[in-house]
Amino acid sequence: MxxxxxxxxxxxxxxxxxxxxxxxxxxxxxxxxxxxxxxxxxxxxxxxxxxxxxxxxxxxxxxxxxxxxxxxxxxxxxxxxxxxxxxxxxxxxxxxxxxxxxxxxxxxxxxxxxxxxxxxxxxxxxxxxxTGYASLEHLGGYMHGSAAVIGLQMLPVLGTVTRHEEAAGPAAALGIAFQLTNFLRDVGEDLDRGRLYLPADLIAAHGVDRARLEWS
The missing domain is CATH 1.10.600.10 (Farnesyl Diphosphate Synthase)
Known part of the structure; x- marks a missing residue:
């Protein structure tokens, strides 16, 4: 410092x-x-x-x-x-x-x-x-704690001038957006740890399942 x-x-x-x-x-x-x-x-x-x-x-x-x-x-x-x-x-x-x-x-x-x-x-x-999530809704609780709260912690530090009630939603959403991007980037690394954050129903809609990701 x-x-x-x-x-x-x-x-x-x-x-x-x-x-x-x-x-x-x-x-x-x-x-x-x-x-x-x-x-x-x-x-x-x-x-x-x-x-x-x-x-x-x-x-x-x-x-x-x-x-x-x-x-x-x-x-x-x-x-x-x-x-x-x-x-x-x-x-x-x-x-x-x-x-x-x-x-x-x-x-x-x-x-x-x-x-x-x-x-x-x-x-x-x-x-x-x-080790996995069935749906985006199922994943939502995890992302609140792992990502949304980071945006909420940063609000007062950044000196946000908008009312907290107005700024909190976008701040939380930005944290979640970062988290979702990380999930896509780190699929292989997360599988090495025995976890898959991509919701099973979403990847199934594209013809993919966990076994296929682990194989690739």
Missing amino acids: TARELDAAGIHEPGLRAAYTHCRDLNARHGKTYFLATRLLPVDRRPAVHALYGFARWADDIVDDLASTATAAERAAALTALEVQLESGLRDGRATEPVIRALADTAGRYGIDHRHFADFLASMRSDLTV
């Missing part, structure tokens, strides 16, 4: 600056396109975006890291531990883990609804047991 970004955001306490810097490093290392996109944002908003990314990356890695030998039960336990840390950090702001500390500070600064983080973790947890 550059000192200029932290200073512009009014983040001065050394430990908190270190927490945000840690999140920025995660973004730069693992989310290169997202990281580059943050360079287009106002300098004072970048630390908050890095904090949101750091949290999402942490949870996603627990569930999806192919290099990990952790069992499903161990991944579930890790998600539970993350959830406990999150709830504590959001409640009293005294987290020692850097990602949670930066996230809690961001949530407080921008008034982000804590339910968005809980919904995100719920979708991540479902990845440990759900």
Whole structure:
């Protein structure tokens, strides 16, 4: 994290600056396109975006890291531990883990609804047991937690001037659009993890089923 970004955001306490810097490093290392996109944002908003990314990356890695030998039960336990840390950090702001500390500070600064983080973790947890979706309607609940809430988290950070009620729908829809695009891009990678997000009824309408995708 550059000192200029932290200073512009009014983040001065050394430990908190270190927490945000840690999140920025995660973004730069693992989310290169997202990281580059943050360079287009106002300098004072970048630390908050890095904090949101750091949290999402942490949870996603627990569930999806192919290099990990952790069992499903161990991944579930890790998600539970993350959830406990999150709830504590959001409640009293005294987290020692850097990602949670930066996230809690961001949530407080921008008034982000804590339910968005809980919904995100719920979708991540479902990845440990759900391997496919029968319909787009069935997929909708997952996409709310994995994608729509990301758009909703970003609304206050971006300084949206439109009334929240008017902006929330398009923000959620944009998050879902990104998610659907990722599903199309990552079919092979997701199948390697034992999952298929493309709804069975939609691909069947085009003469495709899961077995054919796995074969190809």
